Each structure stands twice: as structure tokens, then as C-alpha cells.
Amino acid sequence: MADRDLIEALQTVDAVQFGTFELSHGGTSDYYVDKYLFETDPHCLGLIADAFAERISESKLAGVALGAVPLVTATSVGTDLPYVIVRKKTKEYGSGNRIEGVLEDGEEVVVLEDVATTGQSAIDAVGALREAGATVNRVLVVVDREEGASERLKAEGIELEALLTASELLDSS
Incomplete structure (x- = not known):
């Protein structure tokens, strides 16, 4: 069951917008979930x-x-759990890190994401974390657009858990 308070909060900040939008993976959609408005x-x-x-x-x-x-900062403060930040690509200056923060070999990590469409961003992050020695089996996302992310992540041995699905969010709009 969707969290009614969260749906109402996203609606209050107009996080769901309707029109024609190009998505990061190159496809188009008739709605957009603006993560910056809710974050x-x-x-x-x-x-x-x-x-x-x-x-x-x-x-x-x-x-x-x-x-x-x-998302990860606020969750860390609320849980007192440490976190790392995964860059989309290795930094080309300074320390040259792809993962910022302390990560121990074999450490269990849960990836937090904003909106999942194809899941590629999460798959890339999990790959970088696993390459660095972490154990990653879960991705938590605010909104699953229900466009294949769950299936693609499952094929990589990763469970996708969404706070809300696009269906739940759109049905309430």
C-alpha cells in the first residue's frame, strides 16, 4: 500500500508534471517526476x-x-548509519575517486535512489560498489516508474524496493 502522506507531499510540491518530457535514457514520457522538487x-x-x-x-x-x-544524507542523519557517494564516473582530479567516503571490503551496502526508470544508474552504482569490494543486494528508490528497472536489477541479483510506484502516484493525481 502506498504511503498516503508521501503521495500528498509529492503532490503539494508539484513533483509530478504532465506534458512531453525527454528522459535520461533517451526515451520520452507524458509525465515527469521532478526529483529536485521533492528532494x-x-x-x-x-x-x-x-x-x-x-x-x-x-x-x-x-x-x-x-x-x-x-536522500542518503537525510537518511544517514536519521538512522546514524554512515554512507558513501557513488559518482557516475571516476573523478579526473584530486583523489580520483569514484566512491567518496569510507568503504570496507565485504561491507553490506544498500543503494538509495530517487526515480528508477530503466535501472541503469542503479546498476552502474552497484557495479562500482561491488568492484570496490562491497556486498550490494538492494536498491531502495522513491518512485519506480515501472518501465523495466525492477526486472533489469533482478537479472543482476539486486532487489528493487520502491516507496511508491508510478501507478500509485499517477492514480492519485
């Missing part, structure tokens, strides 16, 4: 962090830069 609103961010916290035990957290950084 920059303290009430929405707090509800999301609380919902993520209810689903996480003693794992380290990871967020994909840039979109999931507010």
Missing part, C-alpha cells in the same frame, strides 16, 4: 528519509551523485 522540500525529504529508515537495518548506505545525495 529540496524539507517535509518531503523528511518523509522519504523516514520511509527509507524503516526499511534499513545495519547496512552502510550509498547514494548516486548528484540526485540521491540529499
Whole structure:
């Protein structure tokens, strides 16, 4: 069952917009879930962090830069669990890191994401974390657009758990 308070909060900040939108994977959609509207609103961010916290035990957290950084930060503060940030590609200056923060070999990590469409961003992040020695089996996402992310992640041995699905969000609009 969808969290009614979270749906109402996303609607209040107009996080779901209708029209024709190009998505990051190159496809188009007649609606867009604007993660920056819900991630920059303290009430929405707090509800999301609380919902993520209810689903996480003693794992380290990871967020994909840039979109999931507010989510992982708020969740970390609320749970007192440490986190790392996964860059989309290795930094070409300074330390040259792809993963920022402390990550121990064999550490269990849960990836937090904003919106999942194809799941490619999450798959890339999990791959980088696994390459660095982490154990990653779960991705938690605010909204699953229900466009193949769950199936693609499952094929990689990763469970996708969404706070909301696009169907739940759109049915309430």
C-alpha cells in the first residue's frame, strides 16, 4: 500500500508534471517526476528519509551523485548509519575517486535512489560498489516508474524496493 502522506507531499510540491518530457535514457514520457522538487522540500525529504529508515537495518548506505545525495544524507542523519557517494564516473582530479567516503571490503551496502526508470544508474552504482569490494543486494528508490528497472536489477541479483510506484502516484493525481 502506498504511503498516503508521501503521495500528498509529492503532490503539494508539484513533483509530478504532465506534458512531453525527454528522459535520461533517451526515451520520452507524458509525465515527469521532478526529483529536485521533492528532494529540496524539507517535509518531503523528511518523509522519504523516514520511509527509507524503516526499511534499513545495519547496512552502510550509498547514494548516486548528484540526485540521491540529499536522500542518503537525510537518511544517514536519521538512522546514524554512515554512507558513501557513488559518482557516475571516476573523478579526473584530486583523489580520483569514484566512491567518496569510507568503504570496507565485504561491507553490506544498500543503494538509495530517487526515480528508477530503466535501472541503469542503479546498476552502474552497484557495479562500482561491488568492484570496490562491497556486498550490494538492494536498491531502495522513491518512485519506480515501472518501465523495466525492477526486472533489469533482478537479472543482476539486486532487489528493487520502491516507496511508491508510478501507478500509485499517477492514480492519485
